Amino acid sequence: MKSITYGEISFNKVCEKIKEYTEKDSEFEYVISVGTDSQSVDGYTKVVSVIALVRKSKGGIFFYDIKKVKNMKSLKQKILKETQYSIELASKVMDYILENDINASLEVHVDIGHQGETKYLIKEIAGWVMALGFKCCLKPDSYTSSGIADKITKKGSKVC
Template sequence: MKSITYGEISFDKVCEKIKEYTGDKAEYVISVGTDSQNVDGYTKMVSVIALVRKRKGGIFFYDIKKIKKIKNLRQKIFKETQFSIELASKVMEFINQNHIKASLEIHVDIGSQGDTKYLIKEIVGWVMGSGFKCCMKPDSYASTGVADKISKKGSKVC
């Protein structure tokens, strides 16, 4: 994974930072989201873990994967959701083992407007069936804000 603050960082170190960051009595939300863009001959998948201290800012970590180009929007959204559920499951395991007081939610890049509105029941059902709160546009900042910006061609964050 990567961080603007910490550079290259392992998932274990990300977990240590989450534990360190949530050590006080403040209220925290951990959001996991993925967005993708087709770039040249592949699909660039960016998954984000955002840790937000309510009313006090936050920090995020991200991972970039290059996978075989996905042209179909439905398949792309399903692949993004799969990546988010897998990452959120690893984070949830860590926060449960370490008794961290933070809510965990998955942010998906779908909404009631546009072409993705037909996927809402399937995607939200899948995320909730996996045991997570699901946030969609306009509330899904981890996927539609942070991951989207990093996934764009020419992003300076990479």
């Protein structure tokens, strides 16, 4: 994974940073969100998964991973793959949270909403995420996928 603050960082180090961050100011409420976005570029699809940790009313940090996969042309295929990556990453984060008694809620952010081309996928995608025990956030509340990850997927992004 990568971080603007810490550079290249292993998933285990990401988890350690989450623990340090949440223990620093334990009176605050923390939300960990996981989201993925993708963008087709130059014959492949750039997939960015993000773990964001927000200290409510006091900022946050995020970590991201970039994958290049075979070009996905179908919008439904992209959304399903993004959700799959987010669920897999959220599951690993949840295991760490539970093992280390970290006081933070965990959300999966998906890049779909009630407006636009993806609204027909809401029942299917949100149902999948919630059936696995995660809180599912849609646009406009899915800032990790539709905000952070989206910006990193864009060609020319300074974060890479």
